[in-house]
Amino acid sequence: MDFRFTPEEEKWKQEAREFLKKEIPPDYMGEDAYDESTIEEAIAFSDQFRTKLGQKDWLAMSWPEPWSHKRTIIEQCIFGEELGYALAPWLSWGTALGTGASVLGYGTEEQKKRFVPPIRSGEQSYCLGWTETEAGSDMANLQMRAVRDGDDWVVNGQKIFNNDAHRVNGIWLACRTDPAARKHRGISIFVVDKELIEKGGVTIRRMWTMAGRTISEIFIDDVRIPSFNMIGEPNQAWYGALNNTKYLGVGPSSIMRTKRHLDMLVDFCQETKRNGEPLGKSPAIRNELAEFAISVGMERAIWWRENWERADREMKGITEVSRGGGVQPLAGQGTVLWGKEFVPYFYERALQMLGLYGQLKPGSKWAPLAGFLEQEWRDRPSNHAHGTPEIIRLVLATAGLGLPRR
């Protein structure tokens, strides 16, 4: 066992750190720290950050040449941890990378040439256009219709709970193209890029969550999508482009984001006194802070292990992982579940430490740490996004452990 990085990897880490130190202000609290009056500013900063990453060709590190400058998984992990700890913005390019990865996996050469470079450069961003009111956890239940008309597909319908639709210029859109086929078998996926959106028919409505964050609804009225924009064969998306993981990279480490928040909380407990003594001296608080640090440390260890295993498989040319009878690779699902269960628990307990002060929102007088913990608390119910913890447990139990399905 050797946990050391190579000298090249150390150099890369320093380079990443210096870049982030330059581009991210020291008091930056993340791309979600906005309110109604500052949201446009926050979006502009995220866009600018994405552009800077694109200029350095650091957006799509997992794509093969000539589509991007590919870096090793370990290098991606190093970068991911730095991004996470810096609370760097990524919402406006995370989905775009998934879109690009699917185009690389299932698109024609022409499609790759047209759609991949603008993502690589940061010019084109995407949001997911998958969820509908009746298709949440059960995504295959989606109803948005795409009807063939000549060389186009005419699309009508509504999507909801779309993360960041109002801050991107493209949609990775899943539609039902065969209403007669059984659920999973009638779904296709389209790239709806800037050019298409500018033609009209797409309306976005911003919704506010209880955490003061935004999500959106997308209304699509008679939009004509050229068949060139469909990735993969009609009705095959569920088995291909929608569930593609081959070119997906590591991305920012949400574990390190939580670690950053924990470190801020620890500093706060060291500096803040209650009745003459620092909060950190309280046995109850010390005990709990220690437990958080243990959980974060453990998760980080598992994350490195799983990514290392993936790097090792890649090196040996093994492309699929089969575990417990399931074909879908389960690596990373455990960490995803941690993000949905432990992280909300962490904010719940952190507020408990703040007592009366835990009620104060960002912007309130007396709000500790600019109220960010209170806002994170309010954001806990967004833990359902991209899979509820219960569904993940179901997948872990059935596909992972081979337990029977209902």
Added chain:
Amino acid sequence: MNLSVTEEQVMLKTMARDFLEKECPKTLVRELEESEKGYSPELWSKMAELGWLGMAYPEKYGGTGGGILDLAILYEEMGRALLPSPHLSTVVLCGLTILAVGSEAQKDEFLPKIAKGERVLALAWTEPNGGYGPESITVSAVPERDEYVINGTKLFVRDAHIADYLLCVARTKDGASPEEGITLFLVDAKSPGISLTPLVTTAGDKQFEVVFDKVRVPEWNLVGELHGGWSPLFKVIEKAAILQCAEMVGGGQYVTEISVDYAKTRVQYGTIIGVNQGVQWKCVDQSLIVDKGRAITYQTAGKIDQGLPATADVAVAQAFLSNEYPRCCWEGHQVFAGVAFTVDHDMQLYSRRAQTARVQLGDANFWNEVLARQLNL
């Protein structure tokens, strides 16, 4: 032993439920959250007419001679409806303190007006140090001829902006122990030297920073014994805490009902989501929290009415619900997932308000400590 409620109490519950369903719909709750006042004076008058404001005062002060258990039944319904009102501040925290240790003149002056809905009061207790115990009281009251001069900052004072009077918990001397030397003063809210700054809270409830800058208060306004205010105040805080527990139980009951209802109707993967064990377990947890919470709350309220020692029970109830009521709301969010995290849904009205209840009258750590001392740890 008899753990039942009377027929009158059952009627009280039914009447309160019907009244609040009609007079306090969620549209009003949302409207009042956005408003500066945060409560409806019209609704407050109606509550006075129903006898809800004088419920625990003797008849000679305009009340109906009820007990904490009666109030608990009312509070459960108020919690279910998310009724925004200064009842806890006015009727309980300040009113019951005046009733317990106020002079006859003070009782005559304040209690009947409170019962009629003509006066709103707010308790100025906690301070920037964030503690709840007597050692946390640093706002000072210094005697000067026939007045006292109050200086210092109170924080998290609920309803300060609509209060006619503030009941200020101040330190009049440094005694041998922190309890000794705390005195209660009724301060006219219009006194020169008082300044209010609103706090912005998760629940959108109206809490304030209240700064006392050389505020002069006549001797007459001293409530109870000079230097002896802590003990009677804390007994009232215990009563307020158990009523707040009842409020949480009421909220929890509603949250559980809507979560179970959703689990029985929402269809995904071609079937009702309630078929899934993960969802079922959450609903079970929610209903156990409500049932257990209700049991401890009512039993403790009953003990208080009987004059039996109840501090340990109050501590158990509040510490339990401080953590478990928010968890009940959390499980509700888990069952609802996407549909309930935007502001349009009612679920988040409950989960956000749980954040006030869990800390306002002592957080779980504080009550754990109270319990530990009761157990001689």
